[in-house]
Amino acid sequence: xxxxxxxxxxxxxxxxxxxxxxxxxxxxxxxxxxxxxxxxxxxxxxxxxxxxxxxxxxxxxxxxxxxxxxxxxxxxxxxxxxxxxxxxxxxxxxxxxxxxxxxxxxxxxxxxxxxxxxxxxxxxxxxxxxxxxxxxxxxxxxxxxxxxxxxxxxxxxxxxxxxxxxxxxxxxxxxxxxxxxxxxxxxxxxxxxxxxxxxxxxxxxxxxxxxxxxxxxxxxxxxxxxxxxxxxxxxxxxxxxxxxxxxxxxxxxxxxxxxxxxxxxxxxxxxxxxxxxxxxxxxxxxxxxxxxxxxxxxxxxxxxxxxxxxxxxxxxxxxxxxxxxxxxxxxxxxxxxxxxxxxxxxxxxxxxxxxxxxxxxxxxxxxxxxxxxxxxxxxxxxxxxxxxxxxxxxxxxxxxxxxxxxxxxxxxxxxxxxxxxxxxxxxxxxxxxxxxxxxxxxxxxxxxxxxxxx
Numbered sequence: 001x002x003x004x005x006x007x008x009x010x011x012x013x014x015x016x017x018x019x020x021x022x023x024x025x026x027x028x029x030x031x032x033x034x035x036x037x038x039x040x041x042x043x044x045x046x047x048x049x050x051x052x053x054x055x056x057x058x059x060x061x062x063x064x065x066x067x068x069x070x071x072x073x074x075x076x077x078x079x080x081x082x083x084x085x086x087x088x089x090x091x092x093x094x095x096x097x098x099x100x101x102x103x104x105x106x107x108x109x110x111x112x113x114x115x116x117x118x119x120x121x122x123x124x125x126x127x128x129x130x131x132x133x134x135x136x137x138x139x140x141x142x143x144x145x146x147x148x149x150x151x152x153x154x155x156x157x158x159x160x161x162x163x164x165x166x167x168x169x170x171x172x173x174x175x176x177x178x179x180x181x182x183x184x185x186x187x188x189x190x191x192x193x194x195x196x197x198x199x200x201x202x203x204x205x206x207x208x209x210x211x212x213x214x215x216x217x218x219x220x221x222x223x224x225x226x227x228x229x230x231x232x233x234x235x236x237x238x239x240x241x242x243x244x245x246x247x248x249x250x251x252x253x254x255x256x257x258x259x260x261x262x263x264x265x266x267x268x269x270x271x272x273x274x275x276x277x278x279x280x281x282x283x284x285x286x287x288x289x290x291x292x293x294x295x296x297x298x299x300x301x302x303x304x305x306x307x308x309x310x311x312x313x314x315x316x317x318x319x320x321x322x323x324x325x326x327x328x329x330x331x332x333x334x335x336x337x338x339x340x341x342x343x344x345x346x347x348x349x350x351x352x353x354x355x356x357x358x359x360x361x362x363x364x365x366x367x368x369x370x371x372x373x374x375x376x377x378x379x380x381x382x383x384x385x386x387x388x389x390x391x392x393x394x395x396x397x398x399x400x401x402x403x404x405x406x407x408x409x410x411x412x413x414x415x416x417x418x419x420x421x422x423x424x425x426x427x428x429x430x431x432x433x434x435x436x437x438x439x440x441x442x443x444x445x446x447x448x449x450x451x452x453x454x
Contacts, residue, residue, distance in 0.1 A: 003104045003132040005070075059085055066098060075102040093123035100129070104136055112136055120148075127155045134165060142172035153182075160186040164196050167203075176207055194220045194227070201233055205240070213237045228256045232263060239270055247271055247279075261296055268300050272307045280304050295324045295331075302334065311342050329358040333365045340368065345376035363392050370402075379406035397426035401434055408441060417445040 062081040069078035082099045089095070100115030116133040119126055134149035146169055152162040167182035183200035186193060201216030217234040220227055231253035238246035250267035254260065264287050271280035281304055288297050298321035305314035318335045325331065336351030352369040359365065370385035383406050386399060395403070404419035420438040429435055 003101060003135055004128050005101065059088060063095065063098075070098065070102065073105070075105040078102050091122055093119040093126055093129070096122065097126065097129050097132075100132065104132065109136060109140055116148075125155060127152055130155070131162065131165070134169065138165070138169045138172065142169045145169040146173065158189065160189040160193055160196060163189070164193075164199070167196075167199065171199075171203065176203055179203055180207060192223070194223050194230075198227070198230055198233070201230070201237075205233065205237055210237045210240045214241070226256060228253065231256055232260075235263070235267075239266065244274060247274070247276070251283075261294075265296065265300050268304065272304060277304060277308050293320070295321045295328070298324070299331065299334075306338065306341075311338050314338050327358060329355045329362065329365070332358065333362070333368065336365075336372070337368055340372050340375070343375070345372050348372040349376075363389060374402055374406070379409050382406050395422075397423050397430075400426065401438065404438065404441070408445075413445050413448055417442055417449065420445070 062085040066078040066081040066085075069075070069081075079099065079102050082095055082102070086092070086095050086099065096115045096119040100112045100119060103109075103112035103115060113133065113136060116129050116136070119129040120133070123129070130148040130151045134145045134152060137145035137148070146166070149162065149166040149169055153166055156162050163182045163186035167179040167186065170176075170179035170182060180200060180203045183196050183203060186196040187200060190196070197216050198220050201213045201220065204210070204213035204216060214234065214237045217230050217237060220230040221234065224230065231249070235246055235249035235253050238249050247267060247270055250263060250270065254264055254267070257263070264283070268280045268284055271277070271283060281301075284297065284301055284304065293301075298317050302314045302317040302321070305311075305317060315335065315338055318331055318338070321331050322328065322335070332351050333355035336348045336355060339345070339348035339351060349369060349372050352365055352372060355365045356362070356369065366385055366389050370382055370389065373379075373381040373385060383403065386395070386403060389395075389399070400419050400423040404416050404423060407413075407416035407419055420442045424435060424438050424442070427435060
């Protein structure tokens with residue numbers, strides 16, 4: 001968002017205002033040629049009186065000098081004449097605005113803000129000052145940008161652009177509902193404004209209004225069929241709604257943006273979720289055609305092979321991926337999980353321990369390792385890994401049931417009984433088979449404890 005220049009103030013009109021300040025009570029109208037009158041009227045939106053007499057003043061030359069520097073984008077050079085002018089006439093809003101504009105171009109935010117605020121104090125209806133101040137603050141402090149941008153909307157109720165800028169500031173400050181209202185207002189004022197419609201569609205998606213988002217994205221694509229943002233937004237919106245046509249929407253987007261690997265990955269996963277495994281594999285083959293596979297594409301292929309229960313193929317694919325990224329804990333952990341599915345617990349434990357070494361805080365690897373220990377019959381190691389997990393998150397009902405089974409197999413009667421009771425308290429009969437087993441074993445263990453006199 002670029003700041004605007006003060007187009008509504010024709011230079012000759014400014015000179016007239018300055019001359020009035022200089023001379024005092026007399027009202028002096030500036031000299032205009034017929035062409036000058038037309039230009040000034042076009043810029044200011046109001047008629048201008050002409051006068052043949054030309055009144056010169058050195059202060060006008062300072063403004064002219066600054067304007068020439070601004071026109072050349074030499075903003076540093078424009079500052080001294082503006083400051084010199086303001087040292088003589090500090091109450092001219094136009095000069096403060098020009099100085100603020102220069103500071104803005106030079107990225108001097110605090111100086112620009114102060115000058116815009118001074119211009120506004122002197123001329124509370126200077127729309128451009130509110131607008132530039134709002135734009136300036138949106139990048140630094142979007143919450144502070146709201147007040148000046150709301151004032152622009154108030155002063156320009158028929159224009160859509162101020163509402164768009166206000167919506168951006170509201171979104172950045174976390175007010176998504178307010179931002180949606182502002183963009184709705186902009187679209188209402190100019191239904192052809194695809195920028196506002198696109199932003200509104202994205203907000204609807206963020207606000208979990210996918211049906212409204214879908215309609216807006218489709219409307220943008222009707223006007224701009226090659227809009228990548230709208231094409232991706234439509235695909236994501238259909239995806240959220242679990243509509244099968246999301247796959248086709250992703251394909252159309254990928255024709256526009258074939259290098260978007262994350263969208264292609266989402267398309268493959270969507271097809272897998274829709275049980276279209278063959279189509280997903282074909283899509284992945286198209287993506288990999290004619291080029292060496294990447295670690296990401298191999299990861300996707302492995303996910304697809306796992307979904308098809310092709311575990312041996314998935315192991316080979318992950319091993320190829322690990323050649324490209326040998327220390328990737330996710331790939332190694334995934335390989336361990338596949339070995340566990342194949343009941344190759346020794347290999348599973350080896351890979352999961354490597355993953356934990358690379359990423360020791362990842363509880364998912366610890367949980368998989370615990371499951372592998374339990375399934376292989378190693379109750380001692382199972383309990384040790386469950387103790388590690390318990391330091392990070394409290395055991396759930398299922399965790400207590402596994403603990404109880406392990407203690408039971410190890411003939412640790414009292415801990416086993418306590419774990420069964422914990423499970424029964426937490427499960428609330430959600431798993432009736434395990435509840436029945438826990439109740440039966442609890443009765444036996446109580447009898448054993450009673451028999452020992454404990």
